Amino acid sequence: MRNPKAGLLVSLLAIALLLGGCGGRPAPGQPVSLTDVYRQMEEQVGLPLMLEVTPELALDFYGIDTARCAQWVLRLAQDSLTADEVLLIEARDAAAAEEIHGYLQGRMEAKAAEAITYSPEQYAIIRRGHLLRDGLYLALIVSPDAEALLKVYRGQVPG
Amino acid sequence: MKRFCLLVLVICLCAPALAQEAPSPRQPGDADLASGRYDAYFDDAVFVGDSLTNQIHSQALASRRDGGGLLGQARFLHAHSYTLAQAAGVSANTRVQLKYRGQAVGLATGVARMGAGKVFVLLGHNDRAGTFLQRDLRNFGRVMDQVLAALPGVTFVALSLTPITRAFEEAGANSQAHVDAFNEGLRALAEEKGLYYVDVATPLKDQDGYLNPALTRDREVHLTEEGVGLVVEALRRFAWAQHEQGVWQMEEHHAQP
Numbered sequence: 392m393r394n395p396k397a398g399l400l401v402s403l404l405a406i407a408l409l410l411g412g413c414g415g416r417p418a419p420g421q422p423v424s425l426t427d428v429y430r431q432m433e434e435q436v437g438l439p440l441m442l443e444v445t446p447e448l449a450l451d452f453y454g455i456d457t458a459r460c461a462q463w464v465l466r467l468a469q470d471s472l473t474a475d476e477v478l479l480i481e482a483r484d485a486a487a488a489e490e491i492h493g494y495l496q497g498r499m500e501a502k503a504a505e506a507i508t509y510s511p512e513q514y515a516i517i518r519r520g521h522l523l524r525d526g527l528y529l530a531l532i533v534s535p536d537a538e539a540l541l542k543v544y545r546g547q548v549p550g
Numbered sequence: 551m552k553r554f555c556l557l558v559l560v561i562c563l564c565a566p567a568l569a570q571e572a573p574s575p576r577q578p579g580d581a582d583l584a585s586g587r588y589d590a591y592f593d594d595a596v597f598v599g600d601s602l603t604n605q606i607h608s609q610a611l612a613s614r615r616d617g618g619g620l621l622g623q624a625r626f627l628h629a630h631s632y633t634l635a636q637a638a639g640v641s642a643n644t645r646v647q648l649k650y651r652g653q654a655v656g657l658a659t660g661v662a663r664m665g666a667g668k669v670f671v672l673l674g675h676n677d678r679a680g681t682f683l684q685r686d687l688r689n690f691g692r693v694m695d696q697v698l699a700a701l702p703g704v705t706f707v708a709l710s711l712t713p714i715t716r717a718f719e720e721a722g723a724n725s726q727a728h729v730d731a732f733n734e735g736l737r738a739l740a741e742e743k744g745l746y747y748v749d750v751a752t753p754l755k756d757q758d759g760y761l762n763p764a765l766t767r768d769r770e771v772h773l774t775e776e777g778v779g780l781v782v783e784a785l786r787r788f789a790w791a792q793h794e795q796g797v798w799q800m801e802e803h804h805a806q807p
Contacts, residue, residue: 441617442608442611442612442615448611449651450651451625451651451664452649453652454649454651454652454653455652466607467610469612470608471601471604471605471607471608472601472605472767472768472772493652494652495654497649501629501646501647501649504631504646505629505630505631505632505646506630506631506643507631507645508631509601509630509631
């Protein structure tokens, strides 16, 4: 005998999965170029003048060894008094993703701690920022337009 | 009396010519400094500080991106809101910390791990430096001692604290008189310890001794691009002097005109 409650649950689960899939996130395993993702962020949302973080600086400043990344796009606002920062990384493996996630977490916390006394406005922007991890893909997005940037990211990066 | 008048007249006539003379050989030319040929001096330097140092860092990164070599290969260690008290290790506030390779570090530990050959320190605004002058100088002295203990033989350079605007003073943040007193004390402290002191503050001041409003981007302490450029120029003058005095030898490829 069929349980009507179980049937309802299955139906709700199916609807939820269907709706989740409607967000437009590419399926896992699909290739993605983080350089293209960043370019789309620039084109669709716009970013202030940003500085490229070199591999040497990535290591010194964040602790991120780019040798452990399959690809990366690391950008900081050229105006150091604004909090804008976009870090997009695909780690080489799960262990690297775990380590890099820790560094990004630390970076986000440090940004907030540094801004809290000197700029409530920048602090609020940082608090609305995003720290993401989808498998080997990691991102730190801090911007007044963080939600719009996130939408671009989720439209391109497998989740 | 006639002779005296004649002498005054001759001096007056000669004065413009004297003023237009080429710069003394003991002074660098502006073009020479702007060329960046002395920036190689900073290749093994680490600049430590707060948001002001971050501003210098950003300008150096932008210059490198655009093919320039502002401050050579200098590296930077900074955190917004970082204080002299934290640097000296006498603050209970551990919320803001310097970070090197993802790890929180003290100032001396950080520059030692980075293998600095020269250490430039610009700190004090977040302590309202000069408000408690002896305390602030004691803290700077601790920083000097700690860096020298961690890196024996390092070249330590204390940078004067940059000025504040009149508006910032009126808002009660600090006073320019305190900043000036701090800088005088810092100069004396550096001299007493046989270390360098570089005045990067004077070129930033207006006629009243405050931060020139044209050089600030927030009407407080932070600098415009031009303001950072003046700090860099003062640093280049110091590098030039080190070269002139034979303290630093420029490598052949930098020496080419």
